[in-house]
Amino acid sequence: MRSVADQRARVLDAVAPLPxxxxxxxxxxxxxxxxxxxxxxxxxxxxxxxxxxxxxxAGDIAAATHEHGITLRIVADLPAGSGDDPHLAPGEAARIMTGAVVPTAADAVVPLEQTDRDDPMAPLAETVTVYRAPGTGQHLRRAGEDLVAGDPVLAAGSLATGAALSALAATGHGTVRVHRRARVAVIATGSELVRPGEPLTRGLIPDSNSLLVAGLVREHGGEVVAVRHVDDDAAHLAEALRQVSQAPEPPDVVVLTGGVSEGAFDPVKQLFTGAGGVEFARVRMQPGKPQAFGRLGDAVLFGLPGNPVSAWVSFHVFVAPALAVMHGMPRERAAPPAVPGVAGADWGTPPGRDQYLPARISTRDDRVLVATPVAALGSKSHLVASLAQASGYAIVPAAVDHITRGDAVSIVRTSLETP
Amino acid sequence: MRSVADQRARVLDAVAPLPxxxxxxxxxxxxxxxxxxxxxxxxxxxxxxxxxxxxxxAGDIAAATHEHGITLRIVADLPAGSGDDPHLAPGEAARIMTGAVVPTAADAVVPLEQTDRDDPMAPLAETVTVYRAPGTGQHLRRAGEDLVAGDPVLAAGSLATGAALSALAATGHGTVRVHRRARVAVIATGSELVRPGEPLTRGLIPDSNSLLVAGLVREHGGEVVAVRHVDDDAAHLAEALRQVSQAPEPPDVVVLTGGVSEGAFDPVKQLFTGAGGVEFARVRMQPGKPQAFGRLGDAVLFGLPGNPVSAWVSFHVFVAPALAVMHGMPRERAAPPAVPGVAGADWGTPPGRDQYLPARISTRDDRVLVATPVAALGSKSHLVASLAQASGYAIVPAAVDHITRGDAVSIVRTSLETP
Known part of the structure; x- marks a missing residue:
């Protein structure tokens, strides 16, 4: 079996930042x-x-005290946005609002409340008496105090959040060069699947993976360009792949779920075995052992296990880093960061495979980060309903054969929501 | 001055879940x-x-061993999705794929690799020899093992993530009742503001708050329906408010930035002082002391301080919880959860006010959550460029007069990205 790191490296070798x-x-x-x-x-x-x-x-009023104010003549009024630069002769002052440019001739600002003109809504008076001597530079924000032109603001790969965009605006930019979103086609395979909410006759179950993967794609900044469902017939899968690939804006990524294991009816396995381009790997992880990955024309293709928890874990471990790189994240930061924490419960671990266990991430009173499995039964991979409670996952190396509450685990957070 | 909790309670009293x-x-x-x-x-x-x-x-092959296999006749082939329920007479078996419904007559599944027919791609044979006796129920997933009809799946207020939607699909739903997104109008006030990237003459600076607030609105699930900029003229502000309110789909929320403090030219203060509907409060927090909040027709109106860090903090502390309630989050969970952590640096705190300090949130090797201020100079509120580095904020109560590295602080995480 191949290591998770090795499989992820192969995935990242195959993708590049988008235009x-x-x-x-x-x-x-x-x-x-x-x-x-x-x-x-x-x-x-x-x-x-x-x-x-x-x-x-400042020199004009160096002797001002609470008892002996010094009176200045007001020669200008400077609201924010004013372009004026009034001359201040000795004994003169300008009323000024927060953010307004300080006259070249001034070297300090005296706050309203240290004067006799402390009503900000009052009409401009002719004089102001100051009751406290300012230090030179007092209440001045100097140009370049924060940043000067050429200083770094944001690194390539940064996400354009509201805060990031406002930082770019504040530092003189009106536009920014960004990567486009990855276009992703999602295809769930399985003859047993019907559209959510449709009546179920014996043997049929709702297709939940399409919603899972499409949602995860959006949560990772991708654009879902197609969502399909095909039965376990390799020819039908081939036709669906042909259709999504021939769209006017073809996908950069195709994510299949199901059909990658050893069953006689696994259509992904049937279609691509021996056909080249797509490799089937057994990865030393639980869940998520069977993984298909390769190229389909200009797109990369992921074949994830059909079981929802396996698909969720596989998405986070392999697909999300690929999307991150395509979106411009530096490769060394593409894998989601794992941080040290502790286990919030006891659980069993699989022999010989790293465990990826969907968990609720919380913080104890002693400030330690805690991962508590969302499924009371451990990481059995059919527990779809519990996945929505996960705000991350715990990673347990293959060598560990049991986890006791309080043991060290690695934690990856996937969501700030803790349902 | 009013407490943060009191101001937030007033805000939440004024909002209700959207249709x-x-x-x-x-x-x-x-x-x-x-x-x-x-x-x-x-x-x-x-x-x-x-x-x-x-x-x-299982009873048919209870005596099967590695040395002495027991041969069964294969009478059916059951791919996933098959609705068949073949009768199994003594000595008979059905080939079955993962996920396929187990025949009523069967009480265990023997994996391929414990038989002589272990190639899953092989055509169906007439017989299979089993080399290990199964336990009753072995490799069977029983109906209802995870959930039975009526069991709780997701609580009202849950975010419809991919995982949540897939859980709903898997539990039999095709549709879901949700709250619509809040429609939000954003208006930056300030005569000094110009559109990002435009040339700056003396006294002018780029409007960065529009981008900040519009981005935060989107990051909290709101829909930005208008973005405006008005100068420091109360009549112009009134006209802009009239225009955004008369849109075919009027805003549920109006967020203003700037113009809420005591300056002679503060248009929000001028427009609403004495006019009713909007209250000006001094909140015991730093930054973010001056806050305006009230109603404007059917919308709620926030007047945030104009300084970007103040606006960012005010958004997280007051606007985000309001949006959460409007989107259907239970009121008791609307305020972002603060968790215990420690300070990653020394910093000063303001006297008499709770401090809200934008910070990078990380985890130490000892698994403790750490908040490190993004601005080396503390929470001075003009450090716009540093905000993009924040993945949360630290809260320090008013009574604490200095923070030393390692001190306990409350931490609110706002982003999973740690630039």
């Missing part, structure tokens, strides 16, 4: 940056006021 | 369930085989 496009920031949300971004302007861009108050020449 | 609609499962991804869901069918739905093998009467 890039330059988009206005507002259209780039959820995509990944195609290049390192540096500041195009300084932040703050201008020396500006940190307070509502009066821009002053 | 619900019944959707096919495939169209419900990302929405929240409007009702508790129970299984409509048993899972597994049928007694079925856990292996590729032969369905047998």
């Amino acid at each position: 890039t496009t330059v988009l206005p920031l507002a259209e780039a949300h959820g995509l990944r940056l195609a290049q390192d971004m540096t500041a195009a302007i300084a932040v703050p861009t201008w020396d500006n006021s940190a307070m509502d108050g009066y821009a002053v020449r | 619900t609609t019944v959707l096919p499962l495939a169209e419900a991804h990302g929405l929240r369930l409007a009702q508790d869901m129970t299984a409509a069918i048993a899972v597994p739905t049928w007694d079925n085989s856990a292996m590729d093998g032969y369905a047998v009467r």
Whole structure:
């Protein structure tokens, strides 16, 4: 059997970042940056006021005290956005609002509440009396205090979240080069499958894997371009693959579920065995041992086990990293990060295979991260209903033969929701 | 000043779950369930085989050993999806694939590899010799082993992820009642703001808050229906609010940024002071002290501070819980869960106010959750470029006057990405 790391390396060897496009920031949300971004302007861009108050020449009022205020003449009013740069002669001040550019001649800002003109809504007065001497530079935010032009802002591969896009805007960018989303076709195989909610006669069950995989694709930033179901007839599968491949915008990824094991009717196995392009591997993991992976024209093809927990685990371990790389994530960060935690329950482990156990991730009072299996029965792979309770999974190496509550495990978080 | 909890309670008092609609499962991804869901069918739905093998009467082959196999006559072939229920007389077996319904007459499955017919791709033979006696029930998955009809599957408020939708499908549902997404209008105020990427003359800066808030809205499941920018003129703000409110599908939420503090030109303050409907509060938090909240027709209106870090924190603390309730999250779970962790650095805290500090969330080798401030300078609220590095925030109560590396802090995770 092949190691998980080896299988994942083969998958990542076969994929590459998708084409890039330059988009206005507002259209780039959820995509990944195609290049390192540096500041195009300084932040703050201008020396500006940190307070509502009066821009002053600090030397003029160095002697001001609570008992002996010093009165200045107000010669200008500077709201945020003002382009004015009023001259301040000795004894002069400008009213200034938070964020407004400080006059070149000023070297400090006195907050409203340290003056006799402390009502921000009042009309502009002719004079202001200051009751506390400011330090030079007081309440000034200096241009470039945060970043200067050329400073790094975001690395290639960063996700364009609201916070990331606002950082790009604030540092002078109006557009950003991003990778497009992977187009993914999802095909569930199995003669026993019917559309969800349809009546079930003996032997039939609902197709739940299409929804599982399509949802996971979206949760990992992919675009679902086709969802199909085919029975266990290799010719029907071939026809479905032909159809999805001939779409005007053909898929970058095809994800099949089911039909990859050793059964007489496994259509993925039948179609691709000996045909080349797709390899069937036995991976040293539980669940998820049988994996098919290869190329189908310009797309990569994953054949995941049909059992929903196996499909869920396989998606996270193999498909999600491939999507991450296609979306522009650096390869060394494509595998989801595993962090150290502890087991929240006792459970058995399979001999000779690494275990990937869907789990609820929580934090104990002692601040330790905990993984508790969502299925009371362990990682038996038919427990579909429990999967929705998982916010991650625990990884247990093959050499460990039993997990006792409190034992060290590796944890991968897949969701911030903890149902 | 008002506590964060009090302000959040006022916000949540003013919002209610949005209308619900019944959707096919495939169209419900990302929405929240409007009702508790129970299984409509048993899972597994049928007694079925856990292996590729032969369905047998265990009593027939109780004496089978590796040296002395017992030969059965093969009378049926049962692929997954077969509705057949072949009669098995003594000495008879049916070939059966994983997932196929086990004949009523059989009480165990013998895996292929314990027989002389171990090639799953071989044509069906007439007989099979079994080399190991099965236990009764061996490799059978019994109907209802996981869930029986009526068992709980998902609670109201659950997010319809791929895993959740597949659980609903597997338990017999074709549709689900969900809440619609909140429609959100975003309006950034500030005469100093220009569209991202446009040339900056003295005093002007890019509008980054629109992108920040619109992105956060999407990240919390809302639909952004309008993004505007208005200068610091209360009449212009009133006109923009009138326009967004009169859209064919008017917003459920209006989020303003800027203009809520005490400045002479703060348009939100000017427009709503004394007008009723919107309250200006000073909240005992840093950043985010000035908060406006109230009603604007049928919508709720948030006036967040204009400074990006304040806006980011205010969004997470007040707007996100409101969206969660509107989307169907139970009120008691609407506030993002804070978990115990430790500080990853030393930092100062503001006197008399709870601190909300954007942080990178990680895990130490000792399995403890750690929050490290993204801004080396602490939570100074102009550090927009650092926000994109935050995967959560630390909460420090007002009574704590300094944080030393390793001190206990509360941690809220906002993202699984750790840039």
